[in-house]
Amino acid sequence: MTAKRIDGKAAGLALREQVAVAAAEFQARTGRAPGLATVLVGEDPASSVYVRSKGKATAEAGMESFAHHLPADTSEEALLDLVVLLNNDDRVDGILVQLPLPPHMDSSRVIAAIDPAKDVDGFHPVNAGRLATGLDALVPCTPLGCLHLLKNELGSLSGKDAVVIGRSNIVGKPMAMLLIGESATVTVAHSRTRDLPDVVRRADIVVAAVGRPEMIRGDWIKPGAVVIDVGINRVAAADEGKTRLVGDVAFGEAAEVASAITPVPGGVGPMTIAMLLRNTLVAAHRRAGLADPEGL
């Protein structure tokens, strides 16, 4: 391996410590801690793990956590009622409705019901539009975490060739918007892209958000490129009956060619949680009429 392993766990912890300091200052000024409400519908095991770790990280940052768990057969109307209740609760600065929702629910309707000022996932069309037009927005946590790691690594991204693989509203599209904002030259690839390996070979920066285990091979990577692997894929481990997490990039191969690369786990995932706390802190400041916390 020649590439530097980008330590997202350490970067996430450092960010969480900064958020904790600023959250304590917010509490001293306003008399209350920033608050994050999470809503989990159903029993998906992976979702339950994520929501629990978000609750723990929230408390560790000195923020208030309001965890709501609804049964899988909850009606969409009942979920929308809860969202309205959280919109109107002054202790709640951030609302996160864990995705995916059960199939009988329309997630875009639910997202649209969240007060954009409390939309710490940055999924509401108002926030997506604000990001796309260069206004102050709440920006999706995962792309924001990727950008933080890229800037740590490269400083300026101006003029770099960036390829984002994936065009979801949650990762690929907002990632592309952020990279455009940093003056990178951005290509967005997806399942209809012709000759993906060749497209990726042009990139100084590769962000992979596909959801296909180890799809991106080492010989697709331009020597010296920085590779950010968003993929979280659970696959069978060598040990019978056990599973392990892998990214969308064949890590071992790519690490022979890249200058720096994020591992899975320990790369983008921990940054997502840190950015969720950061967004909650920012939302709290804006809702309280305070200037954005500095350096976050």
Ligand SMILES: NC(=O)C1=CN([C@@H]2O[C@H](COP(=O)(O)OP(=O)(O)OC[C@H]3O[C@@H](n4cnc5c(N)ncnc54)[C@H](OP(=O)(O)O)[C@@H]3O)[C@@H](O)[C@H]2O)C=CC1
């Ligand atoms: N680390 C973290 O914090 C997070 C990790 N993730 C992970 O990131 C990955 C992507 O998530 P998400 O964006 O929500 O996924 P989606 O399934 O919504 O989007 C996947 C994208 O990949 C594209 N794609 C699928 N197959 C190919 C292919 N063969 N070649 C090129 N492009 C392809 C799809 O193209 P098309 O649009 O044409 O269908 C689509 O745009 C998942 O592994 C997910 O678990 C997600 C969120 C947070």
Ligand SMILES: Nc1nc(=O)c2c([nH]1)NC[C@@H]1CN(c3ccc(C(=O)N[C@@H](CCC(=O)O)C(=O)O)cc3)C=[N+]21
């Ligand atoms: N409304 C909503 N917002 C989200 O941000 C959201 C969501 N729904 N649904 C699911 C995806 C996925 N996601 C992850 C967060 C952290 C890790 C993470 O911390 N991963 C650890 C490993 C965790 C493990 O071991 O399972 C790591 O990569 O090191 C992963 C994935 C947020 N998502």
